[in-house]
Amino acid sequence: MPVLWLVIILGIVEGLTEYLPVSSTGHLILATELLGFRAEDWEAFNVAIQPGAIFAIVVLYWRTFWDVFTGLFRKDAGAWRFVRNLVVACVPAVVLALLFGDHIEKLLGNAVVVCWALIIGGAVILILEKVVRPKECNGVQNLSLRQSALIGAVQCLAMVPGVSRSGATILGAMALGVDRKTAAEFSFFLAMPTLSGATAYYLFKHHDRIAPDMVGNILIGSLVSFVVAIVVVKLFVGFVTRYGFAPFAWYRIVAGGAALAWLTLR
Template identity: 75%
Template sequence: MPILWLVIILGIVEGVTEYLPVSSTGHLILATELLGFRADEWAVFNIAIQPGAILAIVVLYWRTFWEVLKGMFERSPDAWRFVRNVLVAFTPAVVLGLALGDAIETMLANAVIVAWALIIGGIAILVIERLVKPKESGGVSNLTLRQSASIGLVQCLAMIPGVSRSGATILGAMSLGIDRKTAAEFSFFLAVPTLAGATTLQLFKHWDEIPTGQLQWIGLGSLVSFVVAWVVVKGFLAIVTRYGFAPFGWYRIVAGTAAVVWLTLR
């Protein structure tokens, strides 16, 4: 397969899966393997195209970010609580990401881990959807410090490829009684510093390992992921509000099972 098509496909996969509770990293690893390329050779590329998906959230929620920024200068309690909650939830990922960086990179090339994580995560979604009855929380600014810290700790599970960062944060929030819409939006906002930090760290560590010709592919992949993520996020909340997260749980189980069978037989 020509590299151009691989880049476009990976950009689409990143854009579709980054904010859904299905694991973008897991899908990128499986897609790379399925298309006949070595996952470890494209691991940095898969992380480097995340800025496109980050930009989609910034564009879609620019009014929210602007109001928060303006509110900080106006000493608005809501604005400062918003920033506090995002930073508190972001901190555990920074600490563990720096401490366990090498171990995490090793797992990024393991498609088997991804497959089983998809299945286990899917079961977790179905269980939480059935047992937990979240209540209206009033938005990200109204979350408590304890809730934000707990969500941040749960997000660290996503360092295992296939777990899903958005899935971990959303389900972690719901387990604390936070409503679906607030849980999903908090996951979106938390993605901005988390993905930006992970991308910056990986590019800093592996910049010399990126082939010169791959830089243009990173730009194209980021553009594709931006456009696709922008479309997907717009419809995500509507789907979740109407159907909940159970469809994503069933999808994960089916996709993970298919991956296990394929990896075993290939």
């Protein structure tokens, strides 16, 4: 397969899965392996194209961010709570990344870990969908400090590839009584500082892995992920509000099981 096709496919996978509770990192690892390439060789590329998906949230929610920005100058309490909640939720991931970053990176090319994380995560989603009864929160700014801190702690589970950052934050929020729409949007907003920081840290630490001839491919992959992520995010909130997360749980279980079987038999 030509490298350009792999670049486009990985861009599509990143845009499709970054904000769904199915693990973008896990899917990128499995997609690379399934297409006949070594996941370790494409690890830096997969991290470098994340800004495309991040920018999709900026475009889609620009009015929300503008209202928060101007609200800070107006000393609006809701705007300050919005920022406070995002900052507090980011702290656990920053601390763990600094303490255990090297150990976490060793898992990024492990497709078997991804498979088991997909299966177990799918089962957890099904259980939570049955037992949790979330209440309407009507916006990220209405989350409590405790809820934000706990959601940020749960997000750290996504450092294991295959767990899903969006899935961990959304389901962590729901377990704390947050409604699906607010949980999904908090996951989107939290992705911006979390993924931006993680991407910047990784590329600073491993800048030697980005060869000059990779820059063009990274730009193409980022553009593809940006376009696909815009479409996915637009549809996602309405879908989960109506149908819940069970469809994603069954997908995780089937995909993880099929990939595990393929890896075992190949």
